[in-house]
Amino acid sequence: MIIHFLNCFTDNARFSSRMKTGLLCLLIETDKGLALVDTGLGLRDYSNPTWFTQFFRIITVMPFSPEEAAVNQIQKLGYQPEDVKHIILTHMHFDHCGGLPDFPHAKVHVHKREYDAFMGQGFDWKNAAYIRRNLAHRPEIALYETIDSKWFDFDAIRLPFAPEMVFIPLFGHSAGHCGLAVKTDSGWHFHVADAGVDIEHNIAPDFAIRLALGPHWPRLRAFAQSHPEVTLTASHMYDSYFAALKVDR
Ligand SMILES: [Zn+2]
Numbered sequence: 692m693i694i695h696f697l698n699c700f701t702d703n704a705r706f707s708s709r710m711k712t713g714l715l716c717l718l719i720e721t722d723k724g725l726a727l728v729d730t731g732l733g734l735r736d737y738s739n740p741t742w743f744t745q746f747f748r749i750i751t752v753m754p755f756s757p758e759e760a761a762v763n764q765i766q767k768l769g770y771q772p773e774d775v776k777h778i779i780l781t782h783m784h785f786d787h788c789g790g791l792p793d794f795p796h797a798k799v800h801v802h803k804r805e806y807d808a809f810m811g812q813g814f815d816w817k818n819a820a821y822i823r824r825n826l827a828h829r830p831e832i833a834l835y836e837t838i839d840s841k842w843f844d845f846d847a848i849r850l851p852f853a854p855e856m857v858f859i860p861l862f863g864h865s866a867g868h869c870g871l872a873v874k875t876d877s878g879w880h881f882h883v884a885d886a887g888v889d890i891e892h893n894i895a896p897d898f899a900i901r902l903a904l905g906p907h908w909p910r911l912r913a914f915a916q917s918h919p920e921v922t923l924t925a926s927h928m929y930d931s932y933f934a935a936l937k938v939d940r
Pocket residue numbers: 782784787864865885
């Protein structure tokens with residue numbers, strides 16, 4: 692079983708030049724073909740950016756390079772875009788699912804609450820990061836809602852793949868935000884997505900994390916400390932994390 696760890700969207704803070712982050716996407720070989728966990732920005736975000744992406748280009752520092760698009764990185768690894776049969780979304784903010792149209796035949800797996808918020812009618816500032824055109828190609832969608840298991844102490848929802856994978860509902864950063872735990876050859880990998888931070892390199896204070904990412908970080912951090920055998924990642928990892936990734940597992 693191979694997982695490729697990809698940075699599919701570099702986005703650096705403007706006012707702490709030490710906060711240089713990439714968006715971690717996981718490309719997992721499963722029994723049902725390749726599954727991509729979150730997509731980063733897609734090709735159309737570069738060729739025809741939305742006002743929201745343009746706004747982020749003002750308030751943050753982005754190299755804004757289409758080379759970072761998952762579809763381009765996957766081809767560099769020797770795969771074809773059609774090899775990506777499934778896309779698992781932690782949530783549907785623009786930086787996590789802008790690449791959906793680059794994999795139009797892939798089935799999309801997402802929590803029902805997140806999908807409902809994304810499809811919600813009427814403009815609401817807290818939903819401004821949901822860009823409707825990312826689903827305009829009408830992909831097949833699998834929705835998840837019912838808690839059907841436990842993963843350690845966390846409520847979990849099983850996903851239909853081998854290796855074993857579970858959604859861990861961690862609502863707060865967005866309506867139906869979930870982390871994802873994957874059983875790798877070397878143990879569990881817990882991708883907490885936007886419910887937490889890069890634990891090793893983080894410089895953001897707790898109050899800012901709570902404000903931006905919701906209430907779960909203290910629990911997740913305590914879990915990481917008491918379970919050193921579990922590898923924990925967040926979506927926005929620091930550039931030093933990506934620099935240290937030498938080989939795929
Ligand atoms: Zn987000």
